[in-house]
Amino acid sequence: AQSVSQHNHHVILSEAASLELGCNYSYGGTVNLFWYVQYPGQHLQLLLKYFSGDPLVKGIKGFEAEFIKSKFSFNLRKPSVQWSDTAEYFCAVASGGYNKLIFGAGTRLAVHP
Amino acid sequence: DTEVTQTPKHLVMGMTNKKSLKCEQHMGHRAMYWYKQKAKKPPELMFVYSYEKLSINESVPSRFSPECPNSSLLNLHLHALQPEDSALYLCASSQGGTSGATDTQYFGPGTRLTVL
Numbered sequence: 001a002q003s004v005s006q007h008n009h010h011v012i013l014s015e016a017a018s019l020e021l022g023c024n025y026s027y028g029g030t031v032n033l034f035w036y037v038q039y040p041g042q043h044l045q046l047l048l049k050y051f052s053g054d055p056l057v058k059g060i061k062g063f064e065a066e067f068i069k070s071k072f073s074f075n076l077r078k079p080s081v082q083w084s085d086t087a088e089y090f091c092a093v094a095s096g097g098y099n100k101l102i103f104g105a106g107t108r109l110a111v112h113p
Numbered sequence: 114d115t116e117v118t119q120t121p122k123h124l125v126m127g128m129t130n131k132k133s134l135k136c137e138q139h140m141g142h143r144a145m146y147w148y149k150q151k152a153k154k155p156p157e158l159m160f161v162y163s164y165e166k167l168s169i170n171e172s173v174p175s176r177f178s179p180e181c182p183n184s185s186l187l188n189l190h191l192h193a194l195q196p197e198d199s200a201l202y203l204c205a206s207s208q209g210g211t212s213g214a215t216d217t218q219y220f221g222p223g224t225r226l227t228v229l
Contacts, residue, residue, distance in 0.1 A: 034217070044156070044203065044220040090155055099144060099207055099216040100169065103155035 006104035023091030117221035136187040136204030144209030
């Protein structure tokens with residue numbers, strides 16, 4: 001069965017620090033990969049996605065992620081975080097014809113001014 | 114416009130009540146989804162509708178009954194719920210059809226349900 005692992009459950013950073021959140025998945029076939037963000041009190045929003053092509057994908061708000069097939073990883077990065085990036089970040093994997101999304105446990109990011 | 118709307122925002126119900134959650138999208142999407150999200154947990158898929166037909170039921174108890182009256186609307190009928198069913202219920206939609214696994218799901222704000 002598919003699974004998604006996010007190793008960092010809580011991350012605390014100061015503003016301007018660099019961010020990298022890990023995501024690993026277990027599935028041998030073709031996958032589509034997503035990062036969603038849930039700001040406090042708000043709904044899940046798509047940050048970025050990877051379907052095919054360039055393994056380095058850029059999303060909204062300066063986020064990017066790199067798909068490394070050999071490592072089954074899709075880590076999220078941002079060079080300089082802001083207080084407004086405080087949120088919960090979910091990695092998700094979809095495969096198969098029914099677009100069934102499997103979410104990781106989430107990483108709660110707190111950015112201090 | 115990537116908006117999915119859900120009503121109500123909050124719902125409190127007793128274990129003997131019958132209530133419904135509503136979800137609407139006007140993006141022309143043909144796939145719609147219900148997820149359940151407990152506090153500090155990721156969303157978990159409950160149901161998938163594709164072209165108004167139920168295509169996935171993730172072994173959800175029968176006290177949850179989904180309905181898709183048309184391509185823009187998705188309902189979740191609730192009856193005889195338990196306190197452990199208290200959660201945030203999220204609706205999502207995606208283009209569906211032959212796009213299959215390359216679809217992107219767009220989420221609504223959710224209905225926060227409390228069962229007393």
